[in-house]
Amino acid sequence: MSKTKRFFLSEDDIPRQWYNIQADMVNKPMPPLHPGTKEPLKPEDLYPIFAEELSRQELNQTDRWIDIPEEVREMYKYYRSTPLVRAYGLEKALDTPAHIYFKNESVSPVGSHKLNSALAQAYYCKKEGVTNVTTETGAGQWGTALSYAAKVFGLEAAVYQVKISYEQKPYRRSIMQTFGAQVTASPSMSTRAGKDILTKNPNYQGSLGTAISEAIELARTTPNCKYTLGSVLSHVTLHQTIIGLEAEKQMEMAGEYPDIIIGCFGGGSNFGGISFPFMRHTILEGRQTRYVAAEPASCPKLTRGKFHYDFGDEAGYTPLLPMFTLGHNFAPANIHAGGLRYHGAGVIVSQLLKDGLMEAVDIQQLESFEAGCLFAKAEGIIPAPESCHAIAAAVSEAKRCKEKGEEKVILFNLSGHGLIDMTAYDQYLAGNLTNFELTDADIQHNLDEIQNL
Ligand SMILES: *Cc1c(COP(=O)(O)O)cnc(C)c1O
Numbered sequence: 291m292s293k294t295k296r297f298f299l300s301e302d303d304i305p306r307q308w309y310n311i312q313a314d315m316v317n318k319p320m321p322p323l324h325p326g327t328k329e330p331l332k333p334e335d336l337y338p339i340f341a342e343e344l345s346r347q348e349l350n351q352t353d354r355w356i357d358i359p360e361e362v363r364e365m366y367k368y369y370r371s372t373p374l375v376r377a378y379g380l381e382k383a384l385d386t387p388a389h390i391y392f393k394n395e396s397v398s399p400v401g402s403h404k405l406n407s408a409l410a411q412a413y414y415c416k417k418e419g420v421t422n423v424t425t426e427t428g429a430g431q432w433g434t435a436l437s438y439a440a441k442v443f444g445l446e447a448a449v450y451q452v453k454i455s456y457e458q459k460p461y462r463r464s465i466m467q468t469f470g471a472q473v474t475a476s477p478s479m480s481t482r483a484g485k486d487i488l489t490k491n492p493n494y495q496g497s498l499g500t501a502i503s504e505a506i507e508l509a510r511t512t513p514n515c516k517y518t519l520g521s522v523l524s525h526v527t528l529h530q531t532i533i534g535l536e537a538e539k540q541m542e543m544a545g546e547y548p549d550i551i552i553g554c555f556g557g558g559s560n561f562g563g564i565s566f567p568f569m570r571h572t573i574l575e576g577r578q579t580r581y582v583a584a585e586p587a588s589c590p591k592l593t594r595g596k597f598h599y600d601f602g603d604e605a606g607y608t609p610l611l612p613m614f615t616l617g618h619n620f621a622p623a624n625i626h627a628g629g630l631r632y633h634g635a636g637v638i639v640s641q642l643l644k645d646g647l648m649e650a651v652d653i654q655q656l657e658s659f660e661a662g663c664l665f666a667k668a669e670g671i672i673p674a675p676e677s678c679h680a681i682a683a684a685v686s687e688a689k690r691c692k693e694k695g696e697e698k699v700i701l702f703n704l705s706g707h708g709l710i711d712m713t714a715y716d717q718y719l720a721g722n723l724t725n726f727e728l729t730d731a732d733i734q735h736n737l738d739e740i741q742n743l
């Protein structure tokens with residue numbers, strides 16, 4: 291019998307609703323707090339910064355299913371369903387009895403899963419009469435996705451790109467500009483937040499936290515301009531559940547069900563996106579599945595951070611969020627997986643980790659690229675440096691299956707391709723990349739600062 295390599299859904303079978311795991315969680319995430327009054331936030335409190343519908347989705351703990359607007363679903367058809375792929379090549383390279391599957395989000399027009407939420411966010415902004423959107427971007431993936439989505443729905447986009455990425459990844463900037471966005475390296479002199487940081491440290495290479503502060507400041511000071519975020523927030527992860535909902539149907543076509551589900555972890559949106567639809571069977575029916583978040587060892591909020599209220603950005607403009615965090619002043623090393631360099635985890639995944647529904651592993655930079663190169667040779671796809679972390683975690687699970695002779699079913703999310711990250715691969719292949727060891731003191735110092743928040 292011939293073996294199926296890739297599983298697709300017909301356009302008609304693309305899901306019509308996103309899955310809101312908050313409705314099914316036994317312990318709901320604790321509320322975001324106003325930093326001054328420490329009062330729980332209501333959706334209205336978020337309206338000045340975010341589109342109203344997104345603000346409502348953010349705090350919605352009751353509706354299990356949220357309709358995907360028809361206009362967004364029409365745009366999903368440009369690249370969805372994404373293929374579920376059986377990684378025969380990788381299985382063979384590892385000589386493992388495990389069955390390895392990956393969901394290939396790299397086939398989106400912008401090369402990553404980020405477009406799933408960008409389209410939804412741009413749509414709601416347009417519908418509410420917004421004309422301009424702004425955001426930050428690290429590796430450039432989110433900025434690229436938002437720039438395209440803004441163009442689709444007729445909005446102007448202004449993107450603050452973390453300076454180190456702006457310099458390391460000039461092609462991402464070109465792509466954003468090709469879609470018509472205005473791109474600024476962050477920290478910049480165009481905002482008070484940027485000026486403050488540059489005054490203290492003129493050579494600062496930037497971080498997601500700083501870029502967030504700049505974008506929020508622009509949104510607050512510009513009429514008809516809303517801020518958008520590509521990760522961390524609950525409404526972003528909600529939109530990403532399209533990944534897991536498709537995968538659920540596609541695994542059924544393959545006649546299997548995953549024992550282990552893996553996603554790389556920046557703020558949690560692609561991990562939650564692939565995991566949550568399956569996790570509902572764990573919560574509601576007690577189905578035994580392991581959910582593994584793979585984070586970089588240089589930014590280990592899940593494995594070495596603390597569950598505490600903290601700011602989402604460096605300048606302290608955001609509400610206080612109950613999250614696993616390394617402290618909002620934590621400055622991660624300049625690893626190539628720019629999309630994973632963020633100090634905190636979203637409130638849903640943070641609660642799930644606290645409740646033992648999921649686990650986390652940390653992956654060193656060299657191990658991630660080693661796994662990425664193995665995958666590239668075996669499957670012919672160059673993975674994004676971020677996605678390499680998920681691959682590394684999948685490889686180590688598959689090796690464990692080999693040692694124990696277990697035929698487990700492993701599913702991981704390939705969050706993006708790395709075709710615009712070849713500088714990173716060049717450096718890895720030339721032997722110029724290093725691992726980063728964080729001491730407990732490095733971590734404790736930043737955690738002490740949030741003790742009284
Ligand atoms: C942004 C990004 C990530 C990390 O963000 P999450 O919200 O944790 O998913 C991972 N992979 C790629 C390719 C990205 O662009």
